[in-house]
Amino acid sequence: MPTTMGRRERKKAQTRQALSEAALRLFSEHGYDGVTVAQIADEADVSIATLFAHVPDGKEALIFDDGSERRIWLTAAVHDRPPGQSVLEALRRSMAARGPFTDDLPPELRHKRDLIVNTPALREYSRKLWIACEEALAEAIATESGRDPSDMTIRALARYVLEIPELAGTEPDPLAALNAIFDLLEHGWPESPGKT
The missing domain is CATH 1.10.357.10 (Tetracycline Repressor, domain 2)
Structure with missing residues (x-):
């Protein structure tokens, strides 16, 4: 029987996707070294604390899955x-x-x-x-x-x-x-x- 994501899991996945897309967009425009974590959080419309809650490894991890x-x-x-x-x-x-x-x-x-x-x-x-x-x-x-x-x-x-x-x-x-x-x-x- 397939399981479906609950509301909380869907929301987490959407936030993670928004962060990933924002990071990729900013890295493309400004280069990796030209982008801060704060800029990524702002672009994705989340707090820095929320960003690190979803991606504790920092900005390097933003465009990767968990492996x-x-x-x-x-x-x-x-x-x-x-x-x-x-x-x-x-x-x-x-x-x-x-x-x-x-x-x-x-x-x-x-x-x-x-x-x-x-x-x-x-x-x-x-x-x-x-x-x-x-x-x-x-x-x-x-x-x-x-x-x-x-x-x-x-x-x-x-x-x-x-x-x-x-x-x-x-x-x-x-x-x-x-x-x-x-x-x-x-x-x-x-x-x-x-x-x-």
């Missing part, structure tokens, strides 16, 4: 992959269709993506959200490979994958960089020619 959506699609990529597809290939394909790795985004999402990629504070906050998915991704990889999620190699693999957006996202060709990193993870470091 739960990211965890869901990462673990779904692992668990719901087609038969015969490796975990790494499933993660590669899923990541390649998102964020800085695709141009197949509606204009408003492309604009938001570009703002994040070009703003160090927003990129760092995004990285924080990626890394927060490490435990869930490690558990998914462990389940699919029949290994213990506390195994250091499983945790390391999850962390390496979650660092890809930060490492590759600002490269001149982010998708090529993503593919190069996944190739390295899948096939290992190639031995230099002439070395034994």
